[in-house]
Amino acid sequence: xxxxxYGSYILVWPAITLGMLGMISYAVLRDYREAKRNNxxxx
Amino acid sequence: xNSELFQFSTATVLLLLFAFYGGTYLLSRMIxxxxxxxxxxxxxxxxxxxxxxxxxxxxxxxxxxxxYAAATSGYTYGVSGPLHYGFWGALMIxxxxxxxRRFRELAPNAHTxxxxxxxxxxxxxxxxxxxxxxxxxxxxxxxxxxxxxALVSVLSPLSFQAGIIIAGVGVLSxxxxxxxxxxxxxxxxxxxxxxxxxxxxIPAVLFAxxxxxxxxxxxxxxxxxxxxxxxxxxxxxxGAPYFVAVLAYAIGNQTISQRLFAVDESHIKPTFITATIxxxxxxIGLGMIGLMALTLGVEPLDGNMNNLIPQxxxxxxxxxxxxxxxxxxxxxxxSTADSDLSALSAIMMADVYGxxxxxxxxxxxxxxxxxxxxxxxxxxxxxxxxxxxxxILVMLVFVGALWGAIVFPVIASCFWxxxxxxAFTWAVIVALLxxxxxxxxxxxxxxxxxxxxxxxxxxxxxxxxxxxxFGFFGKRMGVIxxxxxxxxxxxLGIGHLRDFTxxxxxxxxxxVSTLVCVAVSLASDERFDFNTIQQRVGDxxxxxxxxxxxxxxxx
Numbered sequence: 001x002x003x004x005x006y007g008s009y010i011l012v013w014p015a016i017t018l019g020m021l022g023m024i025s026y027a028v029l030r031d032y033r034e035a036k037r038n039n040x041x042x043x
Numbered sequence: 044x045n046s047e048l049f050q051f052s053t054a055t056v057l058l059l060l061f062a063f064y065g066g067t068y069l070l071s072r073m074i075x076x077x078x079x080x081x082x083x084x085x086x087x088x089x090x091x092x093x094x095x096x097x098x099x100x101x102x103x104x105x106x107x108x109x110x111y112a113a114a115t116s117g118y119t120y121g122v123s124g125p126l127h128y129g130f131w132g133a134l135m136i137x138x139x140x141x142x143x144r145r146f147r148e149l150a151p152n153a154h155t156x157x158x159x160x161x162x163x164x165x166x167x168x169x170x171x172x173x174x175x176x177x178x179x180x181x182x183x184x185x186x187x188x189x190x191x192x193a194l195v196s197v198l199s200p201l202s203f204q205a206g207i208i209i210a211g212v213g214v215l216s217x218x219x220x221x222x223x224x225x226x227x228x229x230x231x232x233x234x235x236x237x238x239x240x241x242x243x244x245i246p247a248v249l250f251a252x253x254x255x256x257x258x259x260x261x262x263x264x265x266x267x268x269x270x271x272x273x274x275x276x277x278x279x280x281x282g283a284p285y286f287v288a289v290l291a292y293a294i295g296n297q298t299i300s301q302r303l304f305a306v307d308e309s310h311i312k313p314t315f316i317t318a319t320i321x322x323x324x325x326x327i328g329l330g331m332i333g334l335m336a337l338t339l340g341v342e343p344l345d346g347n348m349n350n351l352i353p354q355x356x357x358x359x360x361x362x363x364x365x366x367x368x369x370x371x372x373x374x375x376x377x378s379t380a381d382s383d384l385s386a387l388s389a390i391m392m393a394d395v396y397g398x399x400x401x402x403x404x405x406x407x408x409x410x411x412x413x414x415x416x417x418x419x420x421x422x423x424x425x426x427x428x429x430x431x432x433x434x435i436l437v438m439l440v441f442v443g444a445l446w447g448a449i450v451f452p453v454i455a456s457c458f459w460x461x462x463x464x465x466a467f468t469w470a471v472i473v474a475l476l477x478x479x480x481x482x483x484x485x486x487x488x489x490x491x492x493x494x495x496x497x498x499x500x501x502x503x504x505x506x507x508x509x510x511x512x513f514g515f516f517g518k519r520m521g522v523i524x525x526x527x528x529x530x531x532x533x534x535l536g537i538g539h540l541r542d543f544t545x546x547x548x549x550x551x552x553x554x555v556s557t558l559v560c561v562a563v564s565l566a567s568d569e570r571f572d573f574n575t576i577q578q579r580v581g582d583x584x585x586x587x588x589x590x591x592x593x594x595x596x597x598x
Contacts, residue, residue, distance in 0.1 A: 007255030009122075010335070013328030014245040020321040021238040024101075027094030027317075028231060034092070041075055043087045043095060043224045 048197055048344065049357040049365045056199035059366060063373055064213030070232055071217040071225040081407035081583045084222035084414055085154040085389040086305040093313050095231055096306035100318035102230035102378035103298050104136060105237065105325055106183070107190035109375065113330030115348040118337045120277035121269025125330025127282035131289060133323030139293035140315035141514035143303040145457050147311065149573060150580040156300040156453070157394040162579035163456050163571065164464040166399060171471050172453065173394040175445045176297040180383040180390075182438055183298075184421060187376040187383070188429040194372050197353065198365065204430050210373070211426040214380045219418055223301060223385040230382070233374040238325060240371040244356065244364060245328045248335060251359035258338045265337065279543060287507055287549045288443065294453050295446030297386035298379075332356075380425075387421045388414035397583060405583050440482060447552035448474035451506055452560045459564070460571040466563035474556035482548035488541045497540045498533060500547050503554030505529030 035042045051059070077083060091099070109132065116124035150159040157176065161169035188207045195206025218225050249255065268276045293299050306314050332352050336343075341358075344350040356368045392414045397405045452467040480486055481496055488496065508528030513521025532540075532550075540547045 003255045003259045006258050007249075010249055010255065010258075010328075010331045011246055013324050013331060014242045016320065016324035017238050017328055018242045020317065020324060021235065021242065024094050024098050024231075024238075024317065024321065025235065027092065028098065029094070031092030031094050040090075041088055043074065043091055043227045 048350065048353055049362055051199045051365070051369070053200050055366075056195060056201060056369070059369055060195075060209050060213065060373070063370060063377075064209075064216065067213075067229045067232065067377070068217040070229050071220055074221045074224050074228055076221060078411070079407050079584065081392065081405070081410040081414070082154070083224060084411055085385075085392060086301060087224050087227060089151075089305055089307075091227060091302075091306045093307075093310045093317065095227055096302065096310060096314040097317035097321065098234045099227040099230040099382075100136060100299070100302050100314060101321040101325070102234040102237070102375070103226075103302070103382040104132070104318065104322050104379075105234075105375050106187055106379035107194075107372050107376040108186060109326045110329045110352055110372065111190075111349045113326045114333030114336070114351045116277075116281050117330040117333030117335075118343070118348065118351055119333075120274055120281055121265050121271075121337060122334065123272050123274045123277045124269075124281065125327045125334060126272075127277050127285065128330055129323050129325075129327035131282060131285040132326060133319045134286075135289045135293045136299070136315055136322060137319040138289055138511055138514060139299055139303070140312060142294075142454055142457070143300070143315070144311055146300065147303060147308060149457060149576045150304075151308070151577065152582050153304050153580045154301070154389050154393045154583075155297055155304075156294070157297075157390065158398060158580050159576060160453065160456065160467075161394070161398045162576040164462075164467055168452070168456075168464050168467040169394060169398065171468065172449060173390050175295050175442065175449060176390050176394075177387060178438070178442045179295055179446070180297060180386045181421065181424065182442060184380055184383045184387075184425040185429045185433075187380040188425050189432065190376050191373065192429060193349065194353075194369065197350070198369060203432075207426055207429045210376065210380070211422045211429075214377050214384065215418060215422045218381045218384045219415055222388060222414060222418075223305065226378075226381040226385045227302075227305070230378050233378040234321075237371055237374045237378075238321070240367045241325050241328055244360075244368060244371070245331060247364060248332055248355050248359055252335060252339060252355075258335065261338045261340065264340045269337065279546070283543075284546050284549060287504075287546065287553070288447070290450045290454075290507065290510060291443065291446035291549075294450050295442070297390055298382040301382075301386055301389055384418045384421055388417040391417040393583070407584050410583055443549065444475055444478040444482065444552050445471070447549050448478065448556040450553065451510070451557040454510060455560060455564075460573065461564045461567065461569065462560060462571075463564055463567045463569050466560045466567070469563055470556040470560035473559045474552045477555045478548050478552040481551050482544060484544070488544075488547075493541045494537055496547065496551055497537045499554040499558075500540050500550035501529050501533035501536055501554070502558065503550035503552065504532035504536075506553045506557045507550075 032042055113125050113128040116128040153159050157169045157173040160172050188211050191210030192203040192206035195201050196203040268274045332355050336351050336355055344354050356364050392410045396413050448471045452470045456462045505525040505528035509521045509525030512524035
């Protein structure tokens with residue numbers, strides 16, 4: 001049980017990082033499509 | 044465990060650096076360029092979306108020191124160490140957001156927080172803020188270039204100075220052309236690389252050293268405090284001083300306010316929340332490598348804590364991971380350094396030239412020239428100072444105090460119509476003086492004096508609690524939190540706070556600046572109309588509204 005707790009305590013951070021990476025990438029893709037549709041700049 | 048770190052050949056490390064900075068430069072060339080667009084150079088199109096905004100905020104806030112300091116915290120304080128670095132650092136981003144919305148509401152066309160303060164109070168308060176911003180960004184630039192030199196010299200035969208020069212020139216090359224736009228655009232690519240590498244490296248080190256089971260088997264290497272997730276020692280030495288600095292860093296750092304004025308207004312909240320979670324996850328995760336080293340009984344090479352992460356990666360993983368780690372650190376320091384260059388150029392363009400030299404009759408072309416000259420000058424200064432490995436501790440302490448002293452005056456100025464220019468200025472000056480007395484032990488902290496300072500520090504703690512609560516829950520809850528925070532810290536801290544000089548001096552700066560600001564403001568009959576700020580802060584590409592009105596009236 002202690003092994004599971006320690007393993008989870010360490011691995012939860014890269015897991016969250018992966019989730020946020022996916023979310024940010026998706027949001028940028030959406031922004032890119034919108035900018036292209038409106039013929040505006042991304043930044 | 045290897046007694047030495049893995050070494051790249053000169054050709055390999057040059058190739059890695061060339062690929063990184065060359066790729067980033069090519070990315071920056073994809074940005075559309077307008078030679079007259081001074082506003083775009085400072086705040087982009089003010090409609091940066093959630094993804095780019097959050098990526099840029101995160102990449103800027105994650106700097107090279109984040110990894111080293113988080114790992115050091117994990118190694119020193121054990122299980123709770125990485126949390127006491129990464130969690131509070133992440134909160135810095137989150138706690139600025141409610142105030143940021145107010146800044147944006149008051150001055151939607153601002154480029155720097157200093158412009159808002161100039162419109163609210165005039166030059167002296169604005170220049171205090173601009174000076175603190177400049178000092179902070181120059182220090183940050185130096186620290187990041189120093190980190191590049193250290194990384195290159197530790198992992199390759201190249202010298203410390205060579206690393207500094209390559210990083211400095213590399214960052215300048217892609218930022219000079221499009222300014223803030225290039226910073227934001229390249230931040231996304233740099234962050235994707237950083238996150239992807241962090242996702243791979245943390246579990247790779249854990250399982251290469253034997254997995255969680257080996258950690259549990261070696262828990263005897265931890266002291267009782269280090270094994271305790273609620274360690275008092277970790278909180279008082281690492282977490283609490285950092286917690287106190289939460290608002291100070293966010294207010295005093297132009298890199299954050301620049302993004303605040305640049306993101307799409309409707310996306311401010313999700314942008315800040317996303318950046319908070321992303322920053323926390325990356326930094327706490329990499330800090331866990333310090334905890335792993337502690338558990339295994341690893342001694343940092345040459346006693347240098349900064350060697351912990353490269354040492355662990357070097358010992359347990361193949362060379363490709365060292366290359367990934369190299370890119371991770373170069374990416375983090377470059378994204379922060381380019382933001383510092385953009386912040387410095389915006390301060391010189393808007394706060395110094397726009398508001399105090401051209402006085403709202405600024406020429407956009409001249410502004411751009413000033414911005415680019417600032418970037419070049421700042422890079423040269425950064426390279427020279429970093430090459431000399433100057434001890435910047437006193438500067439860091441001073442800028443921390445300055446930031447602490449301006450937090451209440453800046454926030455109060457945006458919500459309370461009675462704060463005057465004199466109140467702002469005197470609050471900062473008196474708080475800085477008292478801070479120096481406490482921080483540098485200019486007077487013996489004993490007897491009545493010590494109790495008095497501890498009471499001021501308790502007020503400072505109440506101010507921190509009150510402002511944070513006020514940001515999210517409004518005035519009534521903020522005032523309640525202030526009194527509770529002050530009473531609790533006075534009850535617990537009198538007789539004890541004097542033993543924690545860093546914490547005591549920081550809290551005292553908050554407390555004194557608040558008391559002076561409130562007292563001087565109440566002594567005045569002035570009332571400020573917040574609606575005038577929007578008229579006084581305009582774009583530089585076109586005349587401000589009041590100038591247009593004036594022109595129409597004249598003709």
